[in-house]
Each structure stands twice: as structure tokens, then as C-alpha cells.
Amino acid sequence: MAGESSTSPSHALAVVSAFLHLSTPTDAERAKSLFTRHASAVVNGESFLSRADFTSAIRPKHELFALGDAHADLLFSVADRSRRGLISLADFTNFHALLAGPHAEIEILARLVGDNKGVAALTVDDLKAFLSTRRSPAAAPFDFGSEALRPLLAVAAKRPLSLNELGEIVRVLQAERLRLEYKRLDPKNSGTISGADLRALVGVTARHRLSARLLENLPIAFPQASFADVLALHSVLSKLDVVDGVVSKLAAANAGAGITKPAFASAASRALTYDLISPLEIDVIFRALGAAAGAALEPAAFDALLNPSYNPVAPASEPVRLSAGMEVAKSVYNFALGSVAGAIGATFVYPIDLVKTRMQNQRSKVVGQLLYKNSWDCFKKVLRNEGFPGLYSGLLPQLVGVAPEKAIKLTMNDLVRSKVKDPKTGEIPLWGEILAGCTAGGSQVLFTNPLEIVKIRLQVQGEVAKAGIEGAAPRQSAVGIVRQLGLFGLYRGVGACLLRDIPFSGIYFPVYAHLKKDLFHEGKNGKKLSVVELLTAGALAGMPAAYLVTPADVIKTRLQVAARKGESTYSGIIDAAVKIRREEGFRAFFKGGLARVFRSSPQFGVTLAAYEFLHKTLPVDFGDEPQDHNHAQQSSSLTPSEAGLRSTIRVIGDLSIAK
Known part of the structure; x- marks a missing residue:
């Protein structure tokens, strides 16, 4: 997500290693792995490193120090003790161990000066002769x-x-x-x-x-x-x-x-x-x-x-620009991860969503229609009358729609936040956070409304069949409901859906961002939040957002469910609000409010946690993030052999030794 966690392939490997409880490879194992990866020469069925292979194998893959070709050639002469122009696995392993040992730079210098004869035969005259012939002419x-x-x-x-x-x-x-x-x-x-x-x-x-x-x-x-x-x-x-x-x-x-x-x-x-x-x-x-x-x-x-x-990193006033193709690739990547995360979140809380829908559709002023005393009573009756599968009635269309719904929501929020971010400080103003959330909520309705109306009608069919309610429509499949409603019918109640989703996201995303920053101190001293912290922040942010938009959700549910015999029908948002207030009282607008909190809060928590976890474990570098030159990644990130190589390069450079 823009301006937030920056992930890298090394971080993904660390996560996988932690899950698999893998131990850090030894220097000998690293040497063998490097040799196997780079050896291209084969003599009598045995693999060897050529001079170019050797240089590639020992060249650092980071920017903490550099290795020039001239110095790599000097090190090749140390590793090639048999003087055949090729490095065997045994030679490379010994050289790697030499680099990892104490005072590797002096041991290697001794071998260079003594032409691999060893320090035991090294004299002052050898050192003088070596420096007089091998030093840079400019020195x-x-x-x-x-x-x-x-x-x-x-x-x-x-x-x-x-x-x-x-x-x-x-x-x-x-x-x-x-x-x-x-x-x-x-x-x-x-x-x-x-x-x-x-x-x-x-x-x-x-x-x-x-x-x-x-x-x-x-x-x-x-x-x-x-x-x-x-x-x-x-x-x-x-x-x-x-x-x-x-x-x-x-x-x-x-x-x-x-x-x-x-x-x-x-x-x-x-x-x-x-x-x-x-x-x-x-x-x-x-x-x-x-x-x-x-x-x-x-x-x-x-x-x-x-x-x-x-x-130096690119100036903030000149942000890195992606090509059109890379922009599309990045959008597809975010969309795919958002889809998977949305499906995970929706499945996790679907039984609560079903209970919420049935409670909101219950007309308490209509005689004979009071099927449930409360949400817990509803849950028990669904489980008893319809079995465990009944708790997941309508899940399939939910999953079909939730993937693009959540993907476009997360993607639009990221997009708008990146556009309103201050290019100098990287900060996003509060109005920008609210605008990004509202834009995300409004954009998802294209997918939300058809999904909601089909899902809701499937969710209430189970209670109709078991209760034998008079005047109820016959049981239908998702395809049958779509055919019955038609294209325009699928967008019935779209105004109420917008009235619910825009303020929900306008509240949710800013609260989520500030909880991560202010409560869990994301980014402070380079801190990256754990999955539990992400989940907690998402769940807490969902509580006020879910409860405050419950009236709009009740109206949307009433508009989208087919009325039964004796029930009031509604012509629109205002008509529904007036009739619900007159027939059932003000409290009816908050039916299923707690169920919404228990559903929306963990759902969005799980979705966002999954989304960010997937970003971290399946990172893709699109080239739009500035390089992070972090002083903390100095010597602590070097392996023993890399530290020895760095010291050796420094000594060779200090003495102006050239090939």
C-alpha cells in the first residue's frame, strides 16, 4: 500500500523460514549453494567455477560494499591453489572458510604476497617486492x-x-x-x-x-x-x-x-x-x-x-513514475490480492451476516412474523432447523461478488491516498483520508448492490421454508433470482447501499490508518506491525463504522427483500424510513446493529490483515518505491564471509594493490 509497508523478497523468505522453523544456513552450506548456482565449467564430469563464475559467486548482492573485477581476479588467484584456472568445490569451500575466519584480510594478503606458499615462508623482501610491482602507478x-x-x-x-x-x-x-x-x-x-x-x-x-x-x-x-x-x-x-x-x-x-x-x-x-x-x-x-x-x-x-x-534517493518533488504497462500490472496485482483477502474475510464472518440480515428483515409489528427473540435466538434456530449449511446460505454469490468488491475498495483507497499525499512529507491530511475512504466505499457499490440483493434473498429463504410463512415466494436459486430481477432489479436499493457504504468507508479507513500509527506505532523506529496488530486495528476501526451506518443497512435490507403477504412495501429510501419509524419505532433502525459490529468489524479486520500479509509474503517490486538507504543495515546484515571479503577489499585498496 502506498506510503505504508514496503516489503522485499528477503522479508518474504524470512516469514516462510519462521513458519517452517528453518535454521540459518552455515557458511559451508552457503559456499556449496553458491558453487552449485554459479559453476558452469565441467571437466570429466566434475563441476568447476571459471574466473567469471567465481566473480559472480562472491560479488555482494547488496550495496554495503563493492567488488571490482581487478580485485576479484586477485582473490581468484588465492582460491585457485592448483593453478589450473578453475575452482573446484573443495577449493571454493576452503576459500569461503578463509573469508569467514578471523583476520581474513591479513591471511589473504599473505597468500597474495607469498604466491599461495603460505605465511610460514613469507619474508620482508617478499612484501617489498610484491608492493613495488603490484601497487597502482598513481600511488x-x-x-x-x-x-x-x-x-x-x-x-x-x-x-x-x-x-x-x-x-x-x-x-x-x-x-x-x-x-x-x-x-x-x-x-x-x-x-x-x-x-x-x-x-x-x-x-x-x-x-x-x-x-x-x-x-x-x-x-x-x-x-x-x-x-x-x-x-x-x-x-x-x-x-x-x-x-x-x-x-x-x-x-x-x-x-x-x-x-x-x-x-x-x-x-x-x-x-x-x-x-x-x-x-x-x-x-x-x-x-x-x-x-x-x-x-x-x-x-x-x-x-x-x-x-x-x-x-541519494530520488527527490520527493520528483517521484518515480511507472510506465503504463507497469501501472496496469500493479493494479492487477493489488486487485488479485484484494480479491483473495476479501474472500477470506467474508467466509470468516458469514454466519453472523446471515443472522444480521434475518434480524433486520423481521417485521415486529406484523402478527405471526416474530420468529426470533434476538440474534442469539436466531443463530440457534438456524442451526437447529437448517443445520450448519444453513448458516452459509447464499455464500457462493457472496464470494463471487466480494472478490471484485473488496479488491476495488482496497485499490481505490490506495489510489486516492497516493494522490492526496504530500510529496515532501509523505503525510496524508485528514480530509484526504476521508475522501479516499468515501471514494472507495462509493466505487464498490457497482458490485455490492447486485451481490447484496441476491445474497439477502437467499439468506431469508431458509426461514420461510421451515416456518411455512403464508404468502412467501417459492424457494429459488441464485440464478433464478437474477433472472427474476433482471439488470435494473439487481440495483434496487442502490441509493440506500450508497448511503451505507460511503460513510462506512469514510469512517473506517482513516480510523484504521490512525490506529496503526498512533496506537501500535507503525513506522516508529522502522516498526512493522504483526498480523495480530493489523487484525486488531482493523477490528477496532470497524466497530464505530459498522454501528453508525446500521439505519442505512436496515433500509437497504427492507428495500431488497421481497415483501410477504401482509407486510409493508416501500417505494424508496424516504418512504421506507417513514414507514419503519411509524410501524416499528426508532429502535427498528438499529436492528442487527450489534450483529453488524460483530460481522463487519472482524470481517474488515481479517480482510485488511490478509491483504497486508499477502503483500508482505508475496511481494512484487514494480520499481516505484525509492531505495531505502537505512544505516541500520550495515555490518549486522553481513555474513562472516561477507565481512571478511569487505575487510580484504579495504586492505587491498588501502595499499593500492592492483592486478
């Missing part, structure tokens, strides 16, 4: 004689490097690279570089770590940048998971409120230590994101920092 050469590197290299000069030593050397090399690049841009040692130079420096040293939007904003955010600013920015880009954790906690604790620099600092100080995130780093974060002094940032604004593949 400044490392100074292995620097003060920072010399003590580390001296210890390991005459023996193989341990994995821990390699990791520490890499960390220092990253800092050295920043120093060298900064020195190249500030040859006179003035202490600062321009914003354009900062963008160039970051573009060379950390382009793989930040989004294009953030990179382009650097000259504006930092007209002049010191080396301390450069170090702080690089440190921030190395600990995005830490920043994401602070932002997520603040967003959850202060729903709807922006995040200020003091609030961020306070939250960071409670959860972290100075060593993990410093005051200068916090200042750099807010400056890089373009926050004015003292201004607050929305949690979504941090996406440009947290997601290297960040792309």
Missing part, C-alpha cells in the same frame, strides 16, 4: 626506511614474518601512505592543504571506503585541512562499524529526532573509549556530512558515510 612509493617502519622491519629482516607482524606492518604502511601523499600535496610544509587537494588525497588513498557524494562534498566541508584532519578522517573510515553502532543506538532511543554532535559524543563516550573514537573524529564526521554548527542530522544522513555505494 606514491613506500618509504621502507621511514622512522615508523624501520623498527618493525629490523626485527623480521632475517626470518619469516608471522601473521601478527604482517598485520602490524600493514597498519603502519597505511599511515605511512597518508603521510607520503600529504607531504606530496604540501611540499612547503605549510601545515594545511586545500579542500580540492584533500579530495585528491582521499581519492587515491581511500576511494574504496567512501561514497561519491561524500568525496565530492569534501572541498566544501574542509576548505583547508590539516594532517590531523586527514588522520582523523582515515580513522573514521576505518571504524564505520563503530560509528554505525552509535548512530543506531541514538536513532532507536530518540525516534524522529535528529542527532547533534553533543548527543553523538555523549553516546560514544558511554559506549566506547577515547581510543576508539576521538573528539576530532566526531567533528570530522559532522563536517564531512555537511552539518552546520550546532545543527542536527537525521539518522538517514549518515548513510552517505556508512555506505560506500550510497546513492
Whole structure:
């Protein structure tokens, strides 16, 4: 539904898994599944991954980080330990396990440097030779004689490097690279570089770590940048998971409120230590994101920092437009789900509807016609005299008509709400909600009236047959009733039907929307309502709507049921209202009112809950929803192997290693 729940295929899979109690697959199972899905080469009956297959298998299917072809080729050389240009299932499983292990980035770097010989044989000379030949030509050469590197290299000069030593050397090399690049841009040692130079420096040293939007904003955010600013920015880009954790906690604790620099600092100080995130780093974060002094940032604004593949969503003033074909496909999709949901809701409460109809048709002032004392008495007598099938008399035409009726009602409500929604805020004014509901109620009468008149006449036939009422019409089938009434007869009482359905929907849909938002807090902190909450909201919204339009429903029933001998006949809405008031009193207008509440309330609750549940479990992306760049889907959504792959790509990028 427009502006409401946005569903995705991953959400549908999660729902199905929950129902089937499936466990999360292990990394080994994921590796086997990926291999089976992508392996296209076959040698002697055994399947293998080609270079292209391997790239497709490990490439992330989300936007949390990117994998270029050059880096994929490097990783292929690590996985292809047999040097045959093909990856077997065993090779891929081992590589996948390597990615999922601790410090995968250093282990993979060791294999790259040692040409897959393993870290036990790796020397400092191997590392120097590898970096001198495999680094990007645009990168400044490392100074292995620097003060920072010399003590580390001296210890390991005459023996193989341990994995821990390699990791520490890499960390220092990253800092050295920043120093060298900064020195190249500030040859006179003035202490600062321009914003354009900062963008160039970051573009060379950390382009793989930040989004294009953030990179382009650097000259504006930092007209002049010191080396301390450069170090702080690089440190921030190395600990995005830490920043994401602070932002997520603040967003959850202060729903709807922006995040200020003091609030961020306070939250960071409670959860972290100075060593993990410093005051200068916090200042750099807010400056890089373009926050004015003292201004607050929305949690979504941090996406440009947290997601290297960040792309800004389409402006609200330029909504995504669907093609005519996609508009038709979306309408058919909504119509089909509305039809199924409507049939479920109608079947669920049909016995109550039958009792309601018989109570409304009972003329209490006509001698001998008082068949039922109340709704409960009616229910018991139907069950006793006509059996359980009697409670479902007329269900078939109800189902035939309720599908298009409920579908057009739900679809029209969605359509009008989408048209009156404020394009900037996404809010719908109250008058717009009422208009959408009234339009939905009026549009359904095309299907409602013929359905109602056939259903009602079938519902009262059972009592006629069992009671032997004199002057009653002979029992008919649904087809016989349609033939008897003809086209115009099927729309008898249409005015009363409009008088009932328009205000009903005008009350129901706004109340339903506000109950979801105000009572169950839908959308707050990204909350999505459960089926029980949807059902409860739908049921509560139906209570006032159903009871308040009961007088119109009584008049409609009297107009549509064939009068028996001795009963009053009505020529229209006003005539019916006058005669009912004169013969039976004002209370007659609310006959079956409680039955309507017990029928309409759960029916619409079940229908809408089914409709939204079907939307969530059978989602179709029509391309009209803006991308949701949610900072909360950062590292928490990565599998161990994906996290290892991301770290590996970062280290390779930090060292400017190219194919």
C-alpha cells in the first residue's frame, strides 16, 4: 500500500523460514549453494567455477560494499591453489572458510604476497617486492626506511614474518601512505592543504571506503585541512562499524529526532573509549556530512558515510513514475490480492451476516412474523432447523461478488491516498483520508448492490421454508433470482447501499490508518506491525463504522427483500424510513446493529490483515518505491564471509594493490 509497508523478497523468505522453523544456513552450506548456482565449467564430469563464475559467486548482492573485477581476479588467484584456472568445490569451500575466519584480510594478503606458499615462508623482501610491482602507478612509493617502519622491519629482516607482524606492518604502511601523499600535496610544509587537494588525497588513498557524494562534498566541508584532519578522517573510515553502532543506538532511543554532535559524543563516550573514537573524529564526521554548527542530522544522513555505494534517493518533488504497462500490472496485482483477502474475510464472518440480515428483515409489528427473540435466538434456530449449511446460505454469490468488491475498495483507497499525499512529507491530511475512504466505499457499490440483493434473498429463504410463512415466494436459486430481477432489479436499493457504504468507508479507513500509527506505532523506529496488530486495528476501526451506518443497512435490507403477504412495501429510501419509524419505532433502525459490529468489524479486520500479509509474503517490486538507504543495515546484515571479503577489499585498496 502506498506510503505504508514496503516489503522485499528477503522479508518474504524470512516469514516462510519462521513458519517452517528453518535454521540459518552455515557458511559451508552457503559456499556449496553458491558453487552449485554459479559453476558452469565441467571437466570429466566434475563441476568447476571459471574466473567469471567465481566473480559472480562472491560479488555482494547488496550495496554495503563493492567488488571490482581487478580485485576479484586477485582473490581468484588465492582460491585457485592448483593453478589450473578453475575452482573446484573443495577449493571454493576452503576459500569461503578463509573469508569467514578471523583476520581474513591479513591471511589473504599473505597468500597474495607469498604466491599461495603460505605465511610460514613469507619474508620482508617478499612484501617489498610484491608492493613495488603490484601497487597502482598513481600511488606514491613506500618509504621502507621511514622512522615508523624501520623498527618493525629490523626485527623480521632475517626470518619469516608471522601473521601478527604482517598485520602490524600493514597498519603502519597505511599511515605511512597518508603521510607520503600529504607531504606530496604540501611540499612547503605549510601545515594545511586545500579542500580540492584533500579530495585528491582521499581519492587515491581511500576511494574504496567512501561514497561519491561524500568525496565530492569534501572541498566544501574542509576548505583547508590539516594532517590531523586527514588522520582523523582515515580513522573514521576505518571504524564505520563503530560509528554505525552509535548512530543506531541514538536513532532507536530518540525516534524522529535528529542527532547533534553533543548527543553523538555523549553516546560514544558511554559506549566506547577515547581510543576508539576521538573528539576530532566526531567533528570530522559532522563536517564531512555537511552539518552546520550546532545543527542536527537525521539518522538517514549518515548513510552517505556508512555506505560506500550510497546513492541519494530520488527527490520527493520528483517521484518515480511507472510506465503504463507497469501501472496496469500493479493494479492487477493489488486487485488479485484484494480479491483473495476479501474472500477470506467474508467466509470468516458469514454466519453472523446471515443472522444480521434475518434480524433486520423481521417485521415486529406484523402478527405471526416474530420468529426470533434476538440474534442469539436466531443463530440457534438456524442451526437447529437448517443445520450448519444453513448458516452459509447464499455464500457462493457472496464470494463471487466480494472478490471484485473488496479488491476495488482496497485499490481505490490506495489510489486516492497516493494522490492526496504530500510529496515532501509523505503525510496524508485528514480530509484526504476521508475522501479516499468515501471514494472507495462509493466505487464498490457497482458490485455490492447486485451481490447484496441476491445474497439477502437467499439468506431469508431458509426461514420461510421451515416456518411455512403464508404468502412467501417459492424457494429459488441464485440464478433464478437474477433472472427474476433482471439488470435494473439487481440495483434496487442502490441509493440506500450508497448511503451505507460511503460513510462506512469514510469512517473506517482513516480510523484504521490512525490506529496503526498512533496506537501500535507503525513506522516508529522502522516498526512493522504483526498480523495480530493489523487484525486488531482493523477490528477496532470497524466497530464505530459498522454501528453508525446500521439505519442505512436496515433500509437497504427492507428495500431488497421481497415483501410477504401482509407486510409493508416501500417505494424508496424516504418512504421506507417513514414507514419503519411509524410501524416499528426508532429502535427498528438499529436492528442487527450489534450483529453488524460483530460481522463487519472482524470481517474488515481479517480482510485488511490478509491483504497486508499477502503483500508482505508475496511481494512484487514494480520499481516505484525509492531505495531505502537505512544505516541500520550495515555490518549486522553481513555474513562472516561477507565481512571478511569487505575487510580484504579495504586492505587491498588501502595499499593500492592492483592486478
